[in-house]
Amino acid sequence: MASSSSPRRSLFRPCIDLHGGQVKQIVGGTLLDDNPEALKTNFVASKSPAEFAQLYREHGLVGGHVIKLGSGNDEAAKEALAVWPGGLQIGGGINDKNAREWIDAGAGKVIVTSFLFPGGNFDVERLKAIATIVGHERIVVDVSCRKRDDKWLVAMNKWQDITDMEVCKDSLDLLSEYCSEFLVHAADVEGLCQGIDEELVKKLGEWVQIPTTYAGGAKDISDLDLVERLSNGKVDLTYGSSLDIFGGKLVKFDELVERNKRALSP
Template identity: 30%
Template structure:
């Protein structure tokens, strides 16, 4: 049975852990391995790691870093960043990663979804769509850290990706990234109504109540967050956190009302 999940998202740049705001103004927040160890202790549902430089720099995935992360991680791990070929995806999965996330490759080579799904199964293929509001309404999909606009229609593209075999679609709101002002509910509604595969929303999570309310309205769903789990207080002091068992029970019970 499909259930909702609470997912920390870690952004890696130059092997260090960073956090962005609206895909810019990144702040160094520590060592990725240390963060993984803390989330292990806090028994996170799963963990997502994005290398945010790999696609922009057209570099090969950093397999050694990925191997180190996977060897430490005691929860399901999703990795994205620089994956452009079937062999790269297979290499990453062979290191102990459960899911490979595709972003820019979805636009340049959508058949890669078919190829990976055929080899390893739909459950291991994740589509990550970085989305920004249009001035005149609707949403636009971007790649390369929000720098390159695509011409795809968000809803039609999600439907096509589902047909091609993605096991999950992650919708990342560029406008809400790092703001902690709440999820874009209109955005998630649009995508959830269009597809049947699991959907995860990222960008803007404000607090535990926001997680619970989103699950209550759209669950089962993945609620992902970066700033919420790495910053504390209005001065955004670095402090890795995650809901404890009692907090999670409250969040999920909100989703069952």
């Protein structure tokens, strides 16, 4: 590991997005419950979720997120978690009734969003409840967001519904009292391979005090260096549709693995 005196390096964090029990890469803004025909899918994997989990385990890629996009994904998610107990995080429909079940199924952490916003309004008591059940160190709060005017607002329910929470220093400070990590999908650019939201990444670097992973728009391996520069190494990066293991032609998985090794070397 890098010495304590060295500045932190931004790392590549892997993902497994599940839709209909399969690993897919989807354009985030097209996940509409009331119009399923609008769904735009960039990639459907022939490999199982468990095979992706094994790949990440073999390369020591800790803290990847498994996201269940809708129903019909529980079995696939549990198969992935069983391959690498403690090595992956699980999100999608997590609440106070099932959080412990997912930890027991092998998740290192649970990722929670929609449960915290009944009717679109943040309820800190719900976050406290999950923290009491599994411990704050096992909670990732997903503050995936969409930009409205000059603000980023948390979006829930597969990024369809805007909540009353602005992503800003005050809200992140509050949330970090009850969780150990943030996950931030920039839903407006998710799956488009047109570049990251540089302004959001820069702000996250200024605001966050706990580990944070950004996802959305990454299209080149140099984006990892860009995120590192913009966030001062405080934000990690997930690649999706641009990555060769997800059918992309812009970024090679093996190169990201090597980049992580260099970043973590003394």
